[in-house]
Amino acid sequence: MIKLEAIYVLMGLLTGGIALVNARDDSNPRRWRNTLFWGVYAVLFLAGSYLGDLTNGILVLVMVATAAAGLGQGTRETATAAGRSASAARYGSRLFVPVLIVPLATFAGSVLLKDLTVGGLPLVDPKQVTQIALGIGTVLGLLAGLVMLRPTVSAPIVEARRLMDSVGWAAVLPQSLAALGAVFAAAGVGKVVSTLATTWLPLGSPLAAVVAYAVGMALFTMIMGNAFAAFPVMTAGIGLPLVVQQYGGDVVVVTAIGMLSGFCGTLMTPMAANFNIVPAALLELRGRYGVIRAQVPTALMLLVVNIVLMSVFAFR
Amino acid sequence: MLPLIGILIVIVGFALRLNALLVVTLAGVATGLASGQSLPDVIAAFGKAFVDSRYIAIVWLALPVIGLAERSGLKERSRDVISRIRAATAGRVLLVYLALRQITAALGLVSLGGHAQMVRPLVAPMAEGAAENTHGDLPEATRERIKAMAAGVDNVGMFFGEDVFVAIGSILLIRGFLEQNGIVVEPLQLARWAIPTALCAFVLHGARLWWFDRQIARQVAADAPAGEQAS
Numbered sequence: 001m002i003k004l005e006a007i008y009v010l011m012g013l014l015t016g017g018i019a020l021v022n023a024r025d026d027s028n029p030r031r032w033r034n035t036l037f038w039g040v041y042a043v044l045f046l047a048g049s050y051l052g053d054l055t056n057g058i059l060v061l062v063m064v065a066t067a068a069a070g071l072g073q074g075t076r077e078t079a080t081a082a083g084r085s086a087s088a089a090r091y092g093s094r095l096f097v098p099v100l101i102v103p104l105a106t107f108a109g110s111v112l113l114k115d116l117t118v119g120g121l122p123l124v125d126p127k128q129v130t131q132i133a134l135g136i137g138t139v140l141g142l143l144a145g146l147v148m149l150r151p152t153v154s155a156p157i158v159e160a161r162r163l164m165d166s167v168g169w170a171a172v173l174p175q176s177l178a179a180l181g182a183v184f185a186a187a188g189v190g191k192v193v194s195t196l197a198t199t200w201l202p203l204g205s206p207l208a209a210v211v212a213y214a215v216g217m218a219l220f221t222m223i224m225g226n227a228f229a230a231f232p233v234m235t236a237g238i239g240l241p242l243v244v245q246q247y248g249g250d251v252v253v254v255t256a257i258g259m260l261s262g263f264c265g266t267l268m269t270p271m272a273a274n275f276n277i278v279p280a281a282l283l284e285l286r287g288r289y290g291v292i293r294a295q296v297p298t299a300l301m302l303l304v305v306n307i308v309l310m311s312v313f314a315f316r
Numbered sequence: 317m318l319p320l321i322g323i324l325i326v327i328v329g330f331a332l333r334l335n336a337l338l339v340v341t342l343a344g345v346a347t348g349l350a351s352g353q354s355l356p357d358v359i360a361a362f363g364k365a366f367v368d369s370r371y372i373a374i375v376w377l378a379l380p381v382i383g384l385a386e387r388s389g390l391k392e393r394s395r396d397v398i399s400r401i402r403a404a405t406a407g408r409v410l411l412v413y414l415a416l417r418q419i420t421a422a423l424g425l426v427s428l429g430g431h432a433q434m435v436r437p438l439v440a441p442m443a444e445g446a447a448e449n450t451h452g453d454l455p456e457a458t459r460e461r462i463k464a465m466a467a468g469v470d471n472v473g474m475f476f477g478e479d480v481f482v483a484i485g486s487i488l489l490i491r492g493f494l495e496q497n498g499i500v501v502e503p504l505q506l507a508r509w510a511i512p513t514a515l516c517a518f519v520l521h522g523a524r525l526w527w528f529d530r531q532i533a534r535q536v537a538a539d540a541p542a543g544e545q546a547s
Contacts, residue, residue, distance in 0.1 A: 013381050014377060048367040054356055057363025060339070068338040079514045088396065095393045099437050102378050106427040130427060138377035145384045151480050164376065169337045174372045176340045178376070179365035180322070183344045186361065187319040187351035191366025194343055223323055228486065229373045232493050242496060243462025255490045256509035257456035262473040267468075270330050274372060277336065277433040283440055286456075289331070290464040293472075298472055298521045305516045314511075 003125045005049060007135035012046035015039075017157040018164050021075070028073030034165060037066045041172065053072030060176075067169035074165065078158055091148070098145035102137045109133025138252075170281040174274035177225050193220060202239070206247040210254075210311045213238045217258050218265035218303055225271025227262030234258070249314035257310045264306065267299035268292060271275065322347030396447030406447040406462050407529040409468045413524055417473025418518055422480035429470055440466040447532055455539040458532055465528060469521070473519045474542055476517035479510035507545050 011223050017248060019039035040063050088095065089243075105311045113124040124132050138205055164171060184190070195217040201212045216238055220230035243249040270289065271289050280291045287293070323345040329339030341362070350356030382390075413434075420428045428434075429522050440463045447462055449453055454462075478484045482503040487510075494501055 004371055007377070008370060010377055011370070011373060014380070041474070044367060045370060048370065053367075055363070056367045057359035057361070060363050060366045061359065064337050064341045064401035070333045084387065084389040085387075085392050087387075088392035088515075091388060091393070093386060093397065095385055095390045095392065096438070098381050099390065099433075100454065101461065102381060103428045103430065103433045106433075107425055110427060110527055128371070129329075131374050134374050134427065135377055138381060141378070141381040145381045149384060149388050151384060151387070155387065156380035156384050159387050160379040163379045169335070171373070171376060173337055175366050175369045176337055176344075178369035178372060179362050180326075180344045180347075182368075183321060183347050183358070183361060184319075187322070187347045189319045189323065189347070189511050192319055223326070223431040230487055231486075231489060235493060236340050236497075251494065251499055252317035252505045253509050255494060255501075255504045257513065259486050260476070260479060260510060260513045263479075266475065267471060270336065271326065274338070275471050280464070282431055282436050283463040283467060285460055285463055287460065287464075290460055291467045292467040294461070294464040295471060298468070298517070298524060301520050302476070302513065302517055305520070306513055309516075310513050313512075 001121055001125055002123060002132055003137045003248055004128045008045045008048070008137060010139070012042045014157070014160060016042035020155075021161040022165070025074040025076065027076045028072045028074040028165075030070065031074070032069050033066050033069060034073075037063055037071055037169070038164070040066075043178045060179075063169075063172065064176075067172070071165070071168050073168075074162070078155075079160060091115070094148060098141045098148065101141040101144050102134075102160060105137035106130070106134045106216050106311040109136050136298075145147075154181055158174050166284055167278065167281040170273065170277050173277055177271055181226060181229050185229070190229070190233035191219075193223075197234075198237055198242075202240075203242055206243070206249070206315060208250070208310055209238065209242040209247055210314070211279065211307055213243050213254070214261040214272075214303060214307045214310060215260055217262040218299075221262040222269035222271065223263030225269055227259060227272065228268055230262050231259055234262075243310075247315070249310075250301055250316070253314040254310060257306050257314075261303060261306045261310075264299040264303040286306060317527060318350040319347055321350050321542075324531065328386075330446075357486070375430065375432050382432065382437045391441040394438055394441040395448065398442045398445045399449045401446075404446040405450060405529045406443040406465075406532055407525045409443045409446050410465055410528070411525045414469045414473045414518065414521060417470060418477035418514065421474045421477030421527070422514065424478075424481040424484070426474060426478050426484070428473060431467055431470055435470050437505050439470070450529075451532065451536045455536065459536045459540070461535070462532070465525070469525070472517060472521045476510075476514045479515050480507055482507045 011063055015038045019035045022034040025031050040059050110130045114129050116123040160252050197216050203209045216234045217230055220234055221227045224230050239254055243254050258289050276291050280288055325343040344362050345358050417429045440479050443462050487503050487506050490506055491503055
């Protein structure tokens with residue numbers, strides 16, 4: 001059975017390779033820091049499941065300390081603009097093929113692999129089909145690229161290093177935030193917040209309760225970085241007892257639109273790093289909050305829309 | 317109140333634009349200590365949660381193939397393709413992607429998009445290329461805006477598309493939560509009530525994209541030296 005562990009080996013090879021390329025690149029004045037950062041990350045992928053929790057925690061702290069000291073970036077160009085234009089003219093739209101294979105194979109894999117069995121056992125761990133399909137999709141895309149473009153052996157990892165170092169430590173932020181969410185949950189942060197909200201907010205009318213629930217979902221999502229973490233807290237604190245039970249709101253409408261109000265919060269917070277901070281780094285924006293700034297007007301308008309929809313349709 | 321110290325650290329840290337990775341780690345350690353755990357326990361809990369969520373990082377496996385294609389002229393080709401479509405503008409390219417992203421997400425095909433898989437290699441270069449075709453060389457601030465909008469379109473399209481699909485995580489979470497509270501609802505009912513917001517999201521964000529071309533034109537004009545504007 002193919003499990004996530006197999007994909008983690010690939011990730012270990014990728015990050016380990018990135019560490020090696022950095023170690024050999026003297027155009028990066030901080031190359032040893034980059035080597036340490038990506039090298040430790042590689043260890044967490046290859047051995048994280050076997051090391052103890054405390055060891056893993058210390059390794060994460062080493063990465064964080066290295067990132068806080070500051071990572072660098074190699075300055076050597078891997079291809080000239082003229083070379084890229086000539087290659088673009090030569091290959092034409094075939095260049096899209098390897099790139100498009102990744103999402104298409106991920107989709108096909110997540111549908112087809114679900115029910116595939118070998119000798120009575122599922123070929124792929126059924127709980128992790130999408131992630132495994134993504135891993136397989138990237139391998140297929142890379143193979144297609146290698147066959148078509150016939151680059152030097154080191155080219156894929158050198159190019160991956162270029163992109164990964166332009167993202168830098170932001171690549172690890174989503175995982176740290178997930179860890180923070182777990183710590184918050186264990187410490188009971190949610191309960192404190194919902195107690196505060198119900199104590200201090202004016203909730204004396206159906207509309208006020210709807211506003212408190214929707215805005216509370218958005219705000220708490222901004223704090224947690226994740227609407228899934230905010231939903232149980234806010235719905236147990238305000239949504240169910242007040243909007244539904246006290247004022248007789250329709251439970252389906254209230255909870256469905258409550259979740260969508262949380263999504264408005266996701267669009268506005270750096271805590272949702274994989275949606276807002278990572279793409280800013282990946283697209284090499286100079287402003288770290290550029291993506292959030294582009295999304296805030298839409299998020300605020302949709303929050304108002306959600307409040308209106310909920311107060312109109314929940315109390316028909 | 318003490319557990320809220322982590323939230324305070326996060327807000328102050330992000331506001332001061334300190335290294336976010338450091339801020340988040342400190343917030344986690346502070347929260348754990350404030351709730352009475354020992355330092356080794358806090359570090360171990362953080363390490364465990366970090367390792368348990370490694371699956372989030374799998375998307376980076378797409379970087380070798382994207383880097384390889386970029387080295388071979390992928391962005392140049394994207395711009396070339398878009399330049400042959402006369403009607404293409406940055407706003408319209410993004411509007412088409414918004415529609416595609418939202419519709420495919422509503423059909424459960426969330427994996428067909430993504431910032432690493434689609435936006436960086438294809439959508440952002442196409443939008444930039446379309447703007448270059450209309451305005452020539454772009455000021456850096458305009459490039460930033462276009463790329464940021466491209467990333468935002470992927471998010472808006474996915475968030476407000478996926479909930480229309482019955483088997484998505486958020487719908488199942490709502491259902492599971494209500495079930496624990498003794499209320500049984502059908503996923504289809506929940507998904508149905510995601511449709512009004514989804515339509516409004518498309519109209520509102522689409523309208524912003526419609527305006528976006530004018531904003532670009534204004535920004536480019538403001539950036540151009542006065543002499544050129546007169547001619």
